Amino acid sequence: MLALNHSFADALPSMVAEARGADFPDPQIVVLNESLARELGLDREWLRSEDGLRWLTGANGGHATAYAGHQFGQFVPLLGDGRALLLGDLPTADGRVEIQLKGSGPTPFSKPGSDGRGALGPMLREYLVSEFMHAVGISTTHSLAVLTTGETVLRQQGYVPGGIVVRVARSHLRIGSVQYAAVRSPELVEKLIDVAGFETPEDLLATVMERQLNLVAQWMRIGFIHGVMNTDNVALSGETIDYGPCAFTEKFKPSAVFSSIDTRGRYAFGNQPDIMAWNLTRLAEALLPVSNEDAMREVLAEMEPIWHRAWEKHVPAPQALAAADDMTTYNREHHGGPLFIPRNRMLDRAIMSAERDSDVQPYFELLTAVTDPYNAEAGSTWMAEPEGDEGGPFVTYCGT
Template sequence: MQLSHDYAEHLPQLVRLSQGEEQPDPHLLFLNEPLALELGFDPGWLRSPAGLDLLLGHDTAHAMAYSGFQFGQFNSYMGDGRALLLGEARVGDDFLDLHAKGTGLTPFSRPGSDGRATLSSILREYLVSEAMHALGVPTTRGLAVISTGRKIQRGHVRPAGVGVRVAASHLRVGTFHYAQLGDGTNQLQALADYAISRHYPAAIKSENPYKEFFRLVVESQMRTVAKWQRLGFIHGVMNTDNTTISGQTIDYGPCAFMESYDLATVFSSIDNGGRYAYGNQPHI
């Protein structure tokens, strides 16, 4: 099947055309076949060299732009520094993003970054996101885990990997920060119109669609965080570049399920003040 590039076509100022790096010895370690079928893919084709090229970002792909409040400090120019939006699959009336992480450098990569990811972190995100899905929490899904055959330095030398995830979209709160800093109201309104059409079309009929959009985003995020609290799940880095407009859980970095009840529990080595502690998640 052919992926569309609906987001890039509607909002070209919020993406940069990019491509995944060539990998020395790529192997598809795991494919979520039920999810692949749901997206309209032939699992056998995804396992082929052409399918692997798609998953590694060797076809048309884009790095997404966004800003973010990171532990309360605003970073105006961010974006996908080691990930690519591969495109969208149409499922019924909806678009679903395919997004690959660990694909190499992009126009948004930070100085000194290699744009890669450890295979262990990719496996971790796959396992936790699929567990959250099974537990009824709105979340990105894991589609594929790929070993690249490359070794990278992360404290120790470790094997590198690429993970492909699926989401209702990768529109973040930080995407709106970025649009607001662009050409003013026009870019921000275009993004809001796109987000409403894709995620909350019922808001179009309200007296004030943008106010209704805001209310619906808040409600969706509240429902998600309430489910985190019920499960004792700690996201670890609830920066605005890691929070979605759809309300889906995204970016499983230093996350964990709390083993004993303690409101002050944190799970990020740099969260010294407990900003994103378990007990603070609803407030944040």
């Protein structure tokens, strides 16, 4: 069995609960990120073995982490990993990385009636989109593997194959983690600040603000819509996390919304900068038990200048981009942008082929293209072409 450290649980024992993955009848790897496995020093053959599959499905146990969060503007004091399991962490040349499962079964934080499991389709979506984001240099969680579980789960479209995604992050601490600590005690907030690697609450806020505003500017340049920018989905590390109902808009259209759960357009494409500003203000509030209003206001006063610098750096010609028929075509013709992105319907067709027909070839063809997105030979010519609005409005579902 692979030995991992449990730095999160050791440092913040009041913010975890022990858990283990469900007993799955026939787990199998659908896609394995061999380069990432090699980088982490993981034996690829062992990962495919019976012992490796048990480890990848959480049979050996781990921890579910606690956090709070504003979900669509409403504060919930206790959320936590209801279908995720933190296996532990590994040392790397740059520090350490945490390995977490999504879809591995219920935990002590699962909502009543939740099965805690994942569907294969959304796990394939997270794998492919996160690896595309990494390929174009946008800070993100990595995906190590996607597995089928041998079970079916009931979702919006009926019974579908169960799935787990294994993801890697520098840290799974989020704004919601600070909010959870703030509800409990100043001492817990202070401990969390230290564990996150900051000396003061002001330093934490300033650094997270810089990271997240730059991240959103990078999202906007390529047309990425996160779809569920709740405070529990905003990582202190600045990594893009939780790809549930994400999508890409081909046109620089501020009102673009694809998520079925964002019925009022709170997290529309053009709202993302303002929503991140709102989330960062909630972070400042959560830090008040160990700071003061004047100090927090002083840091927040830098938000607008930081955003303008990020916008100018990452979106060099916003008016031209807004006027373009297709953002990807404009970026590759004028600013060295990627040839291939995970266009919505293209990705949806590939996922449906894998989920309904057990045909993973279209998925792997698209994966090859978007993980080498500047190489014209990595994908077919049609993959680089805009899809337009043909076929009516496109809708994404969280599906997990």
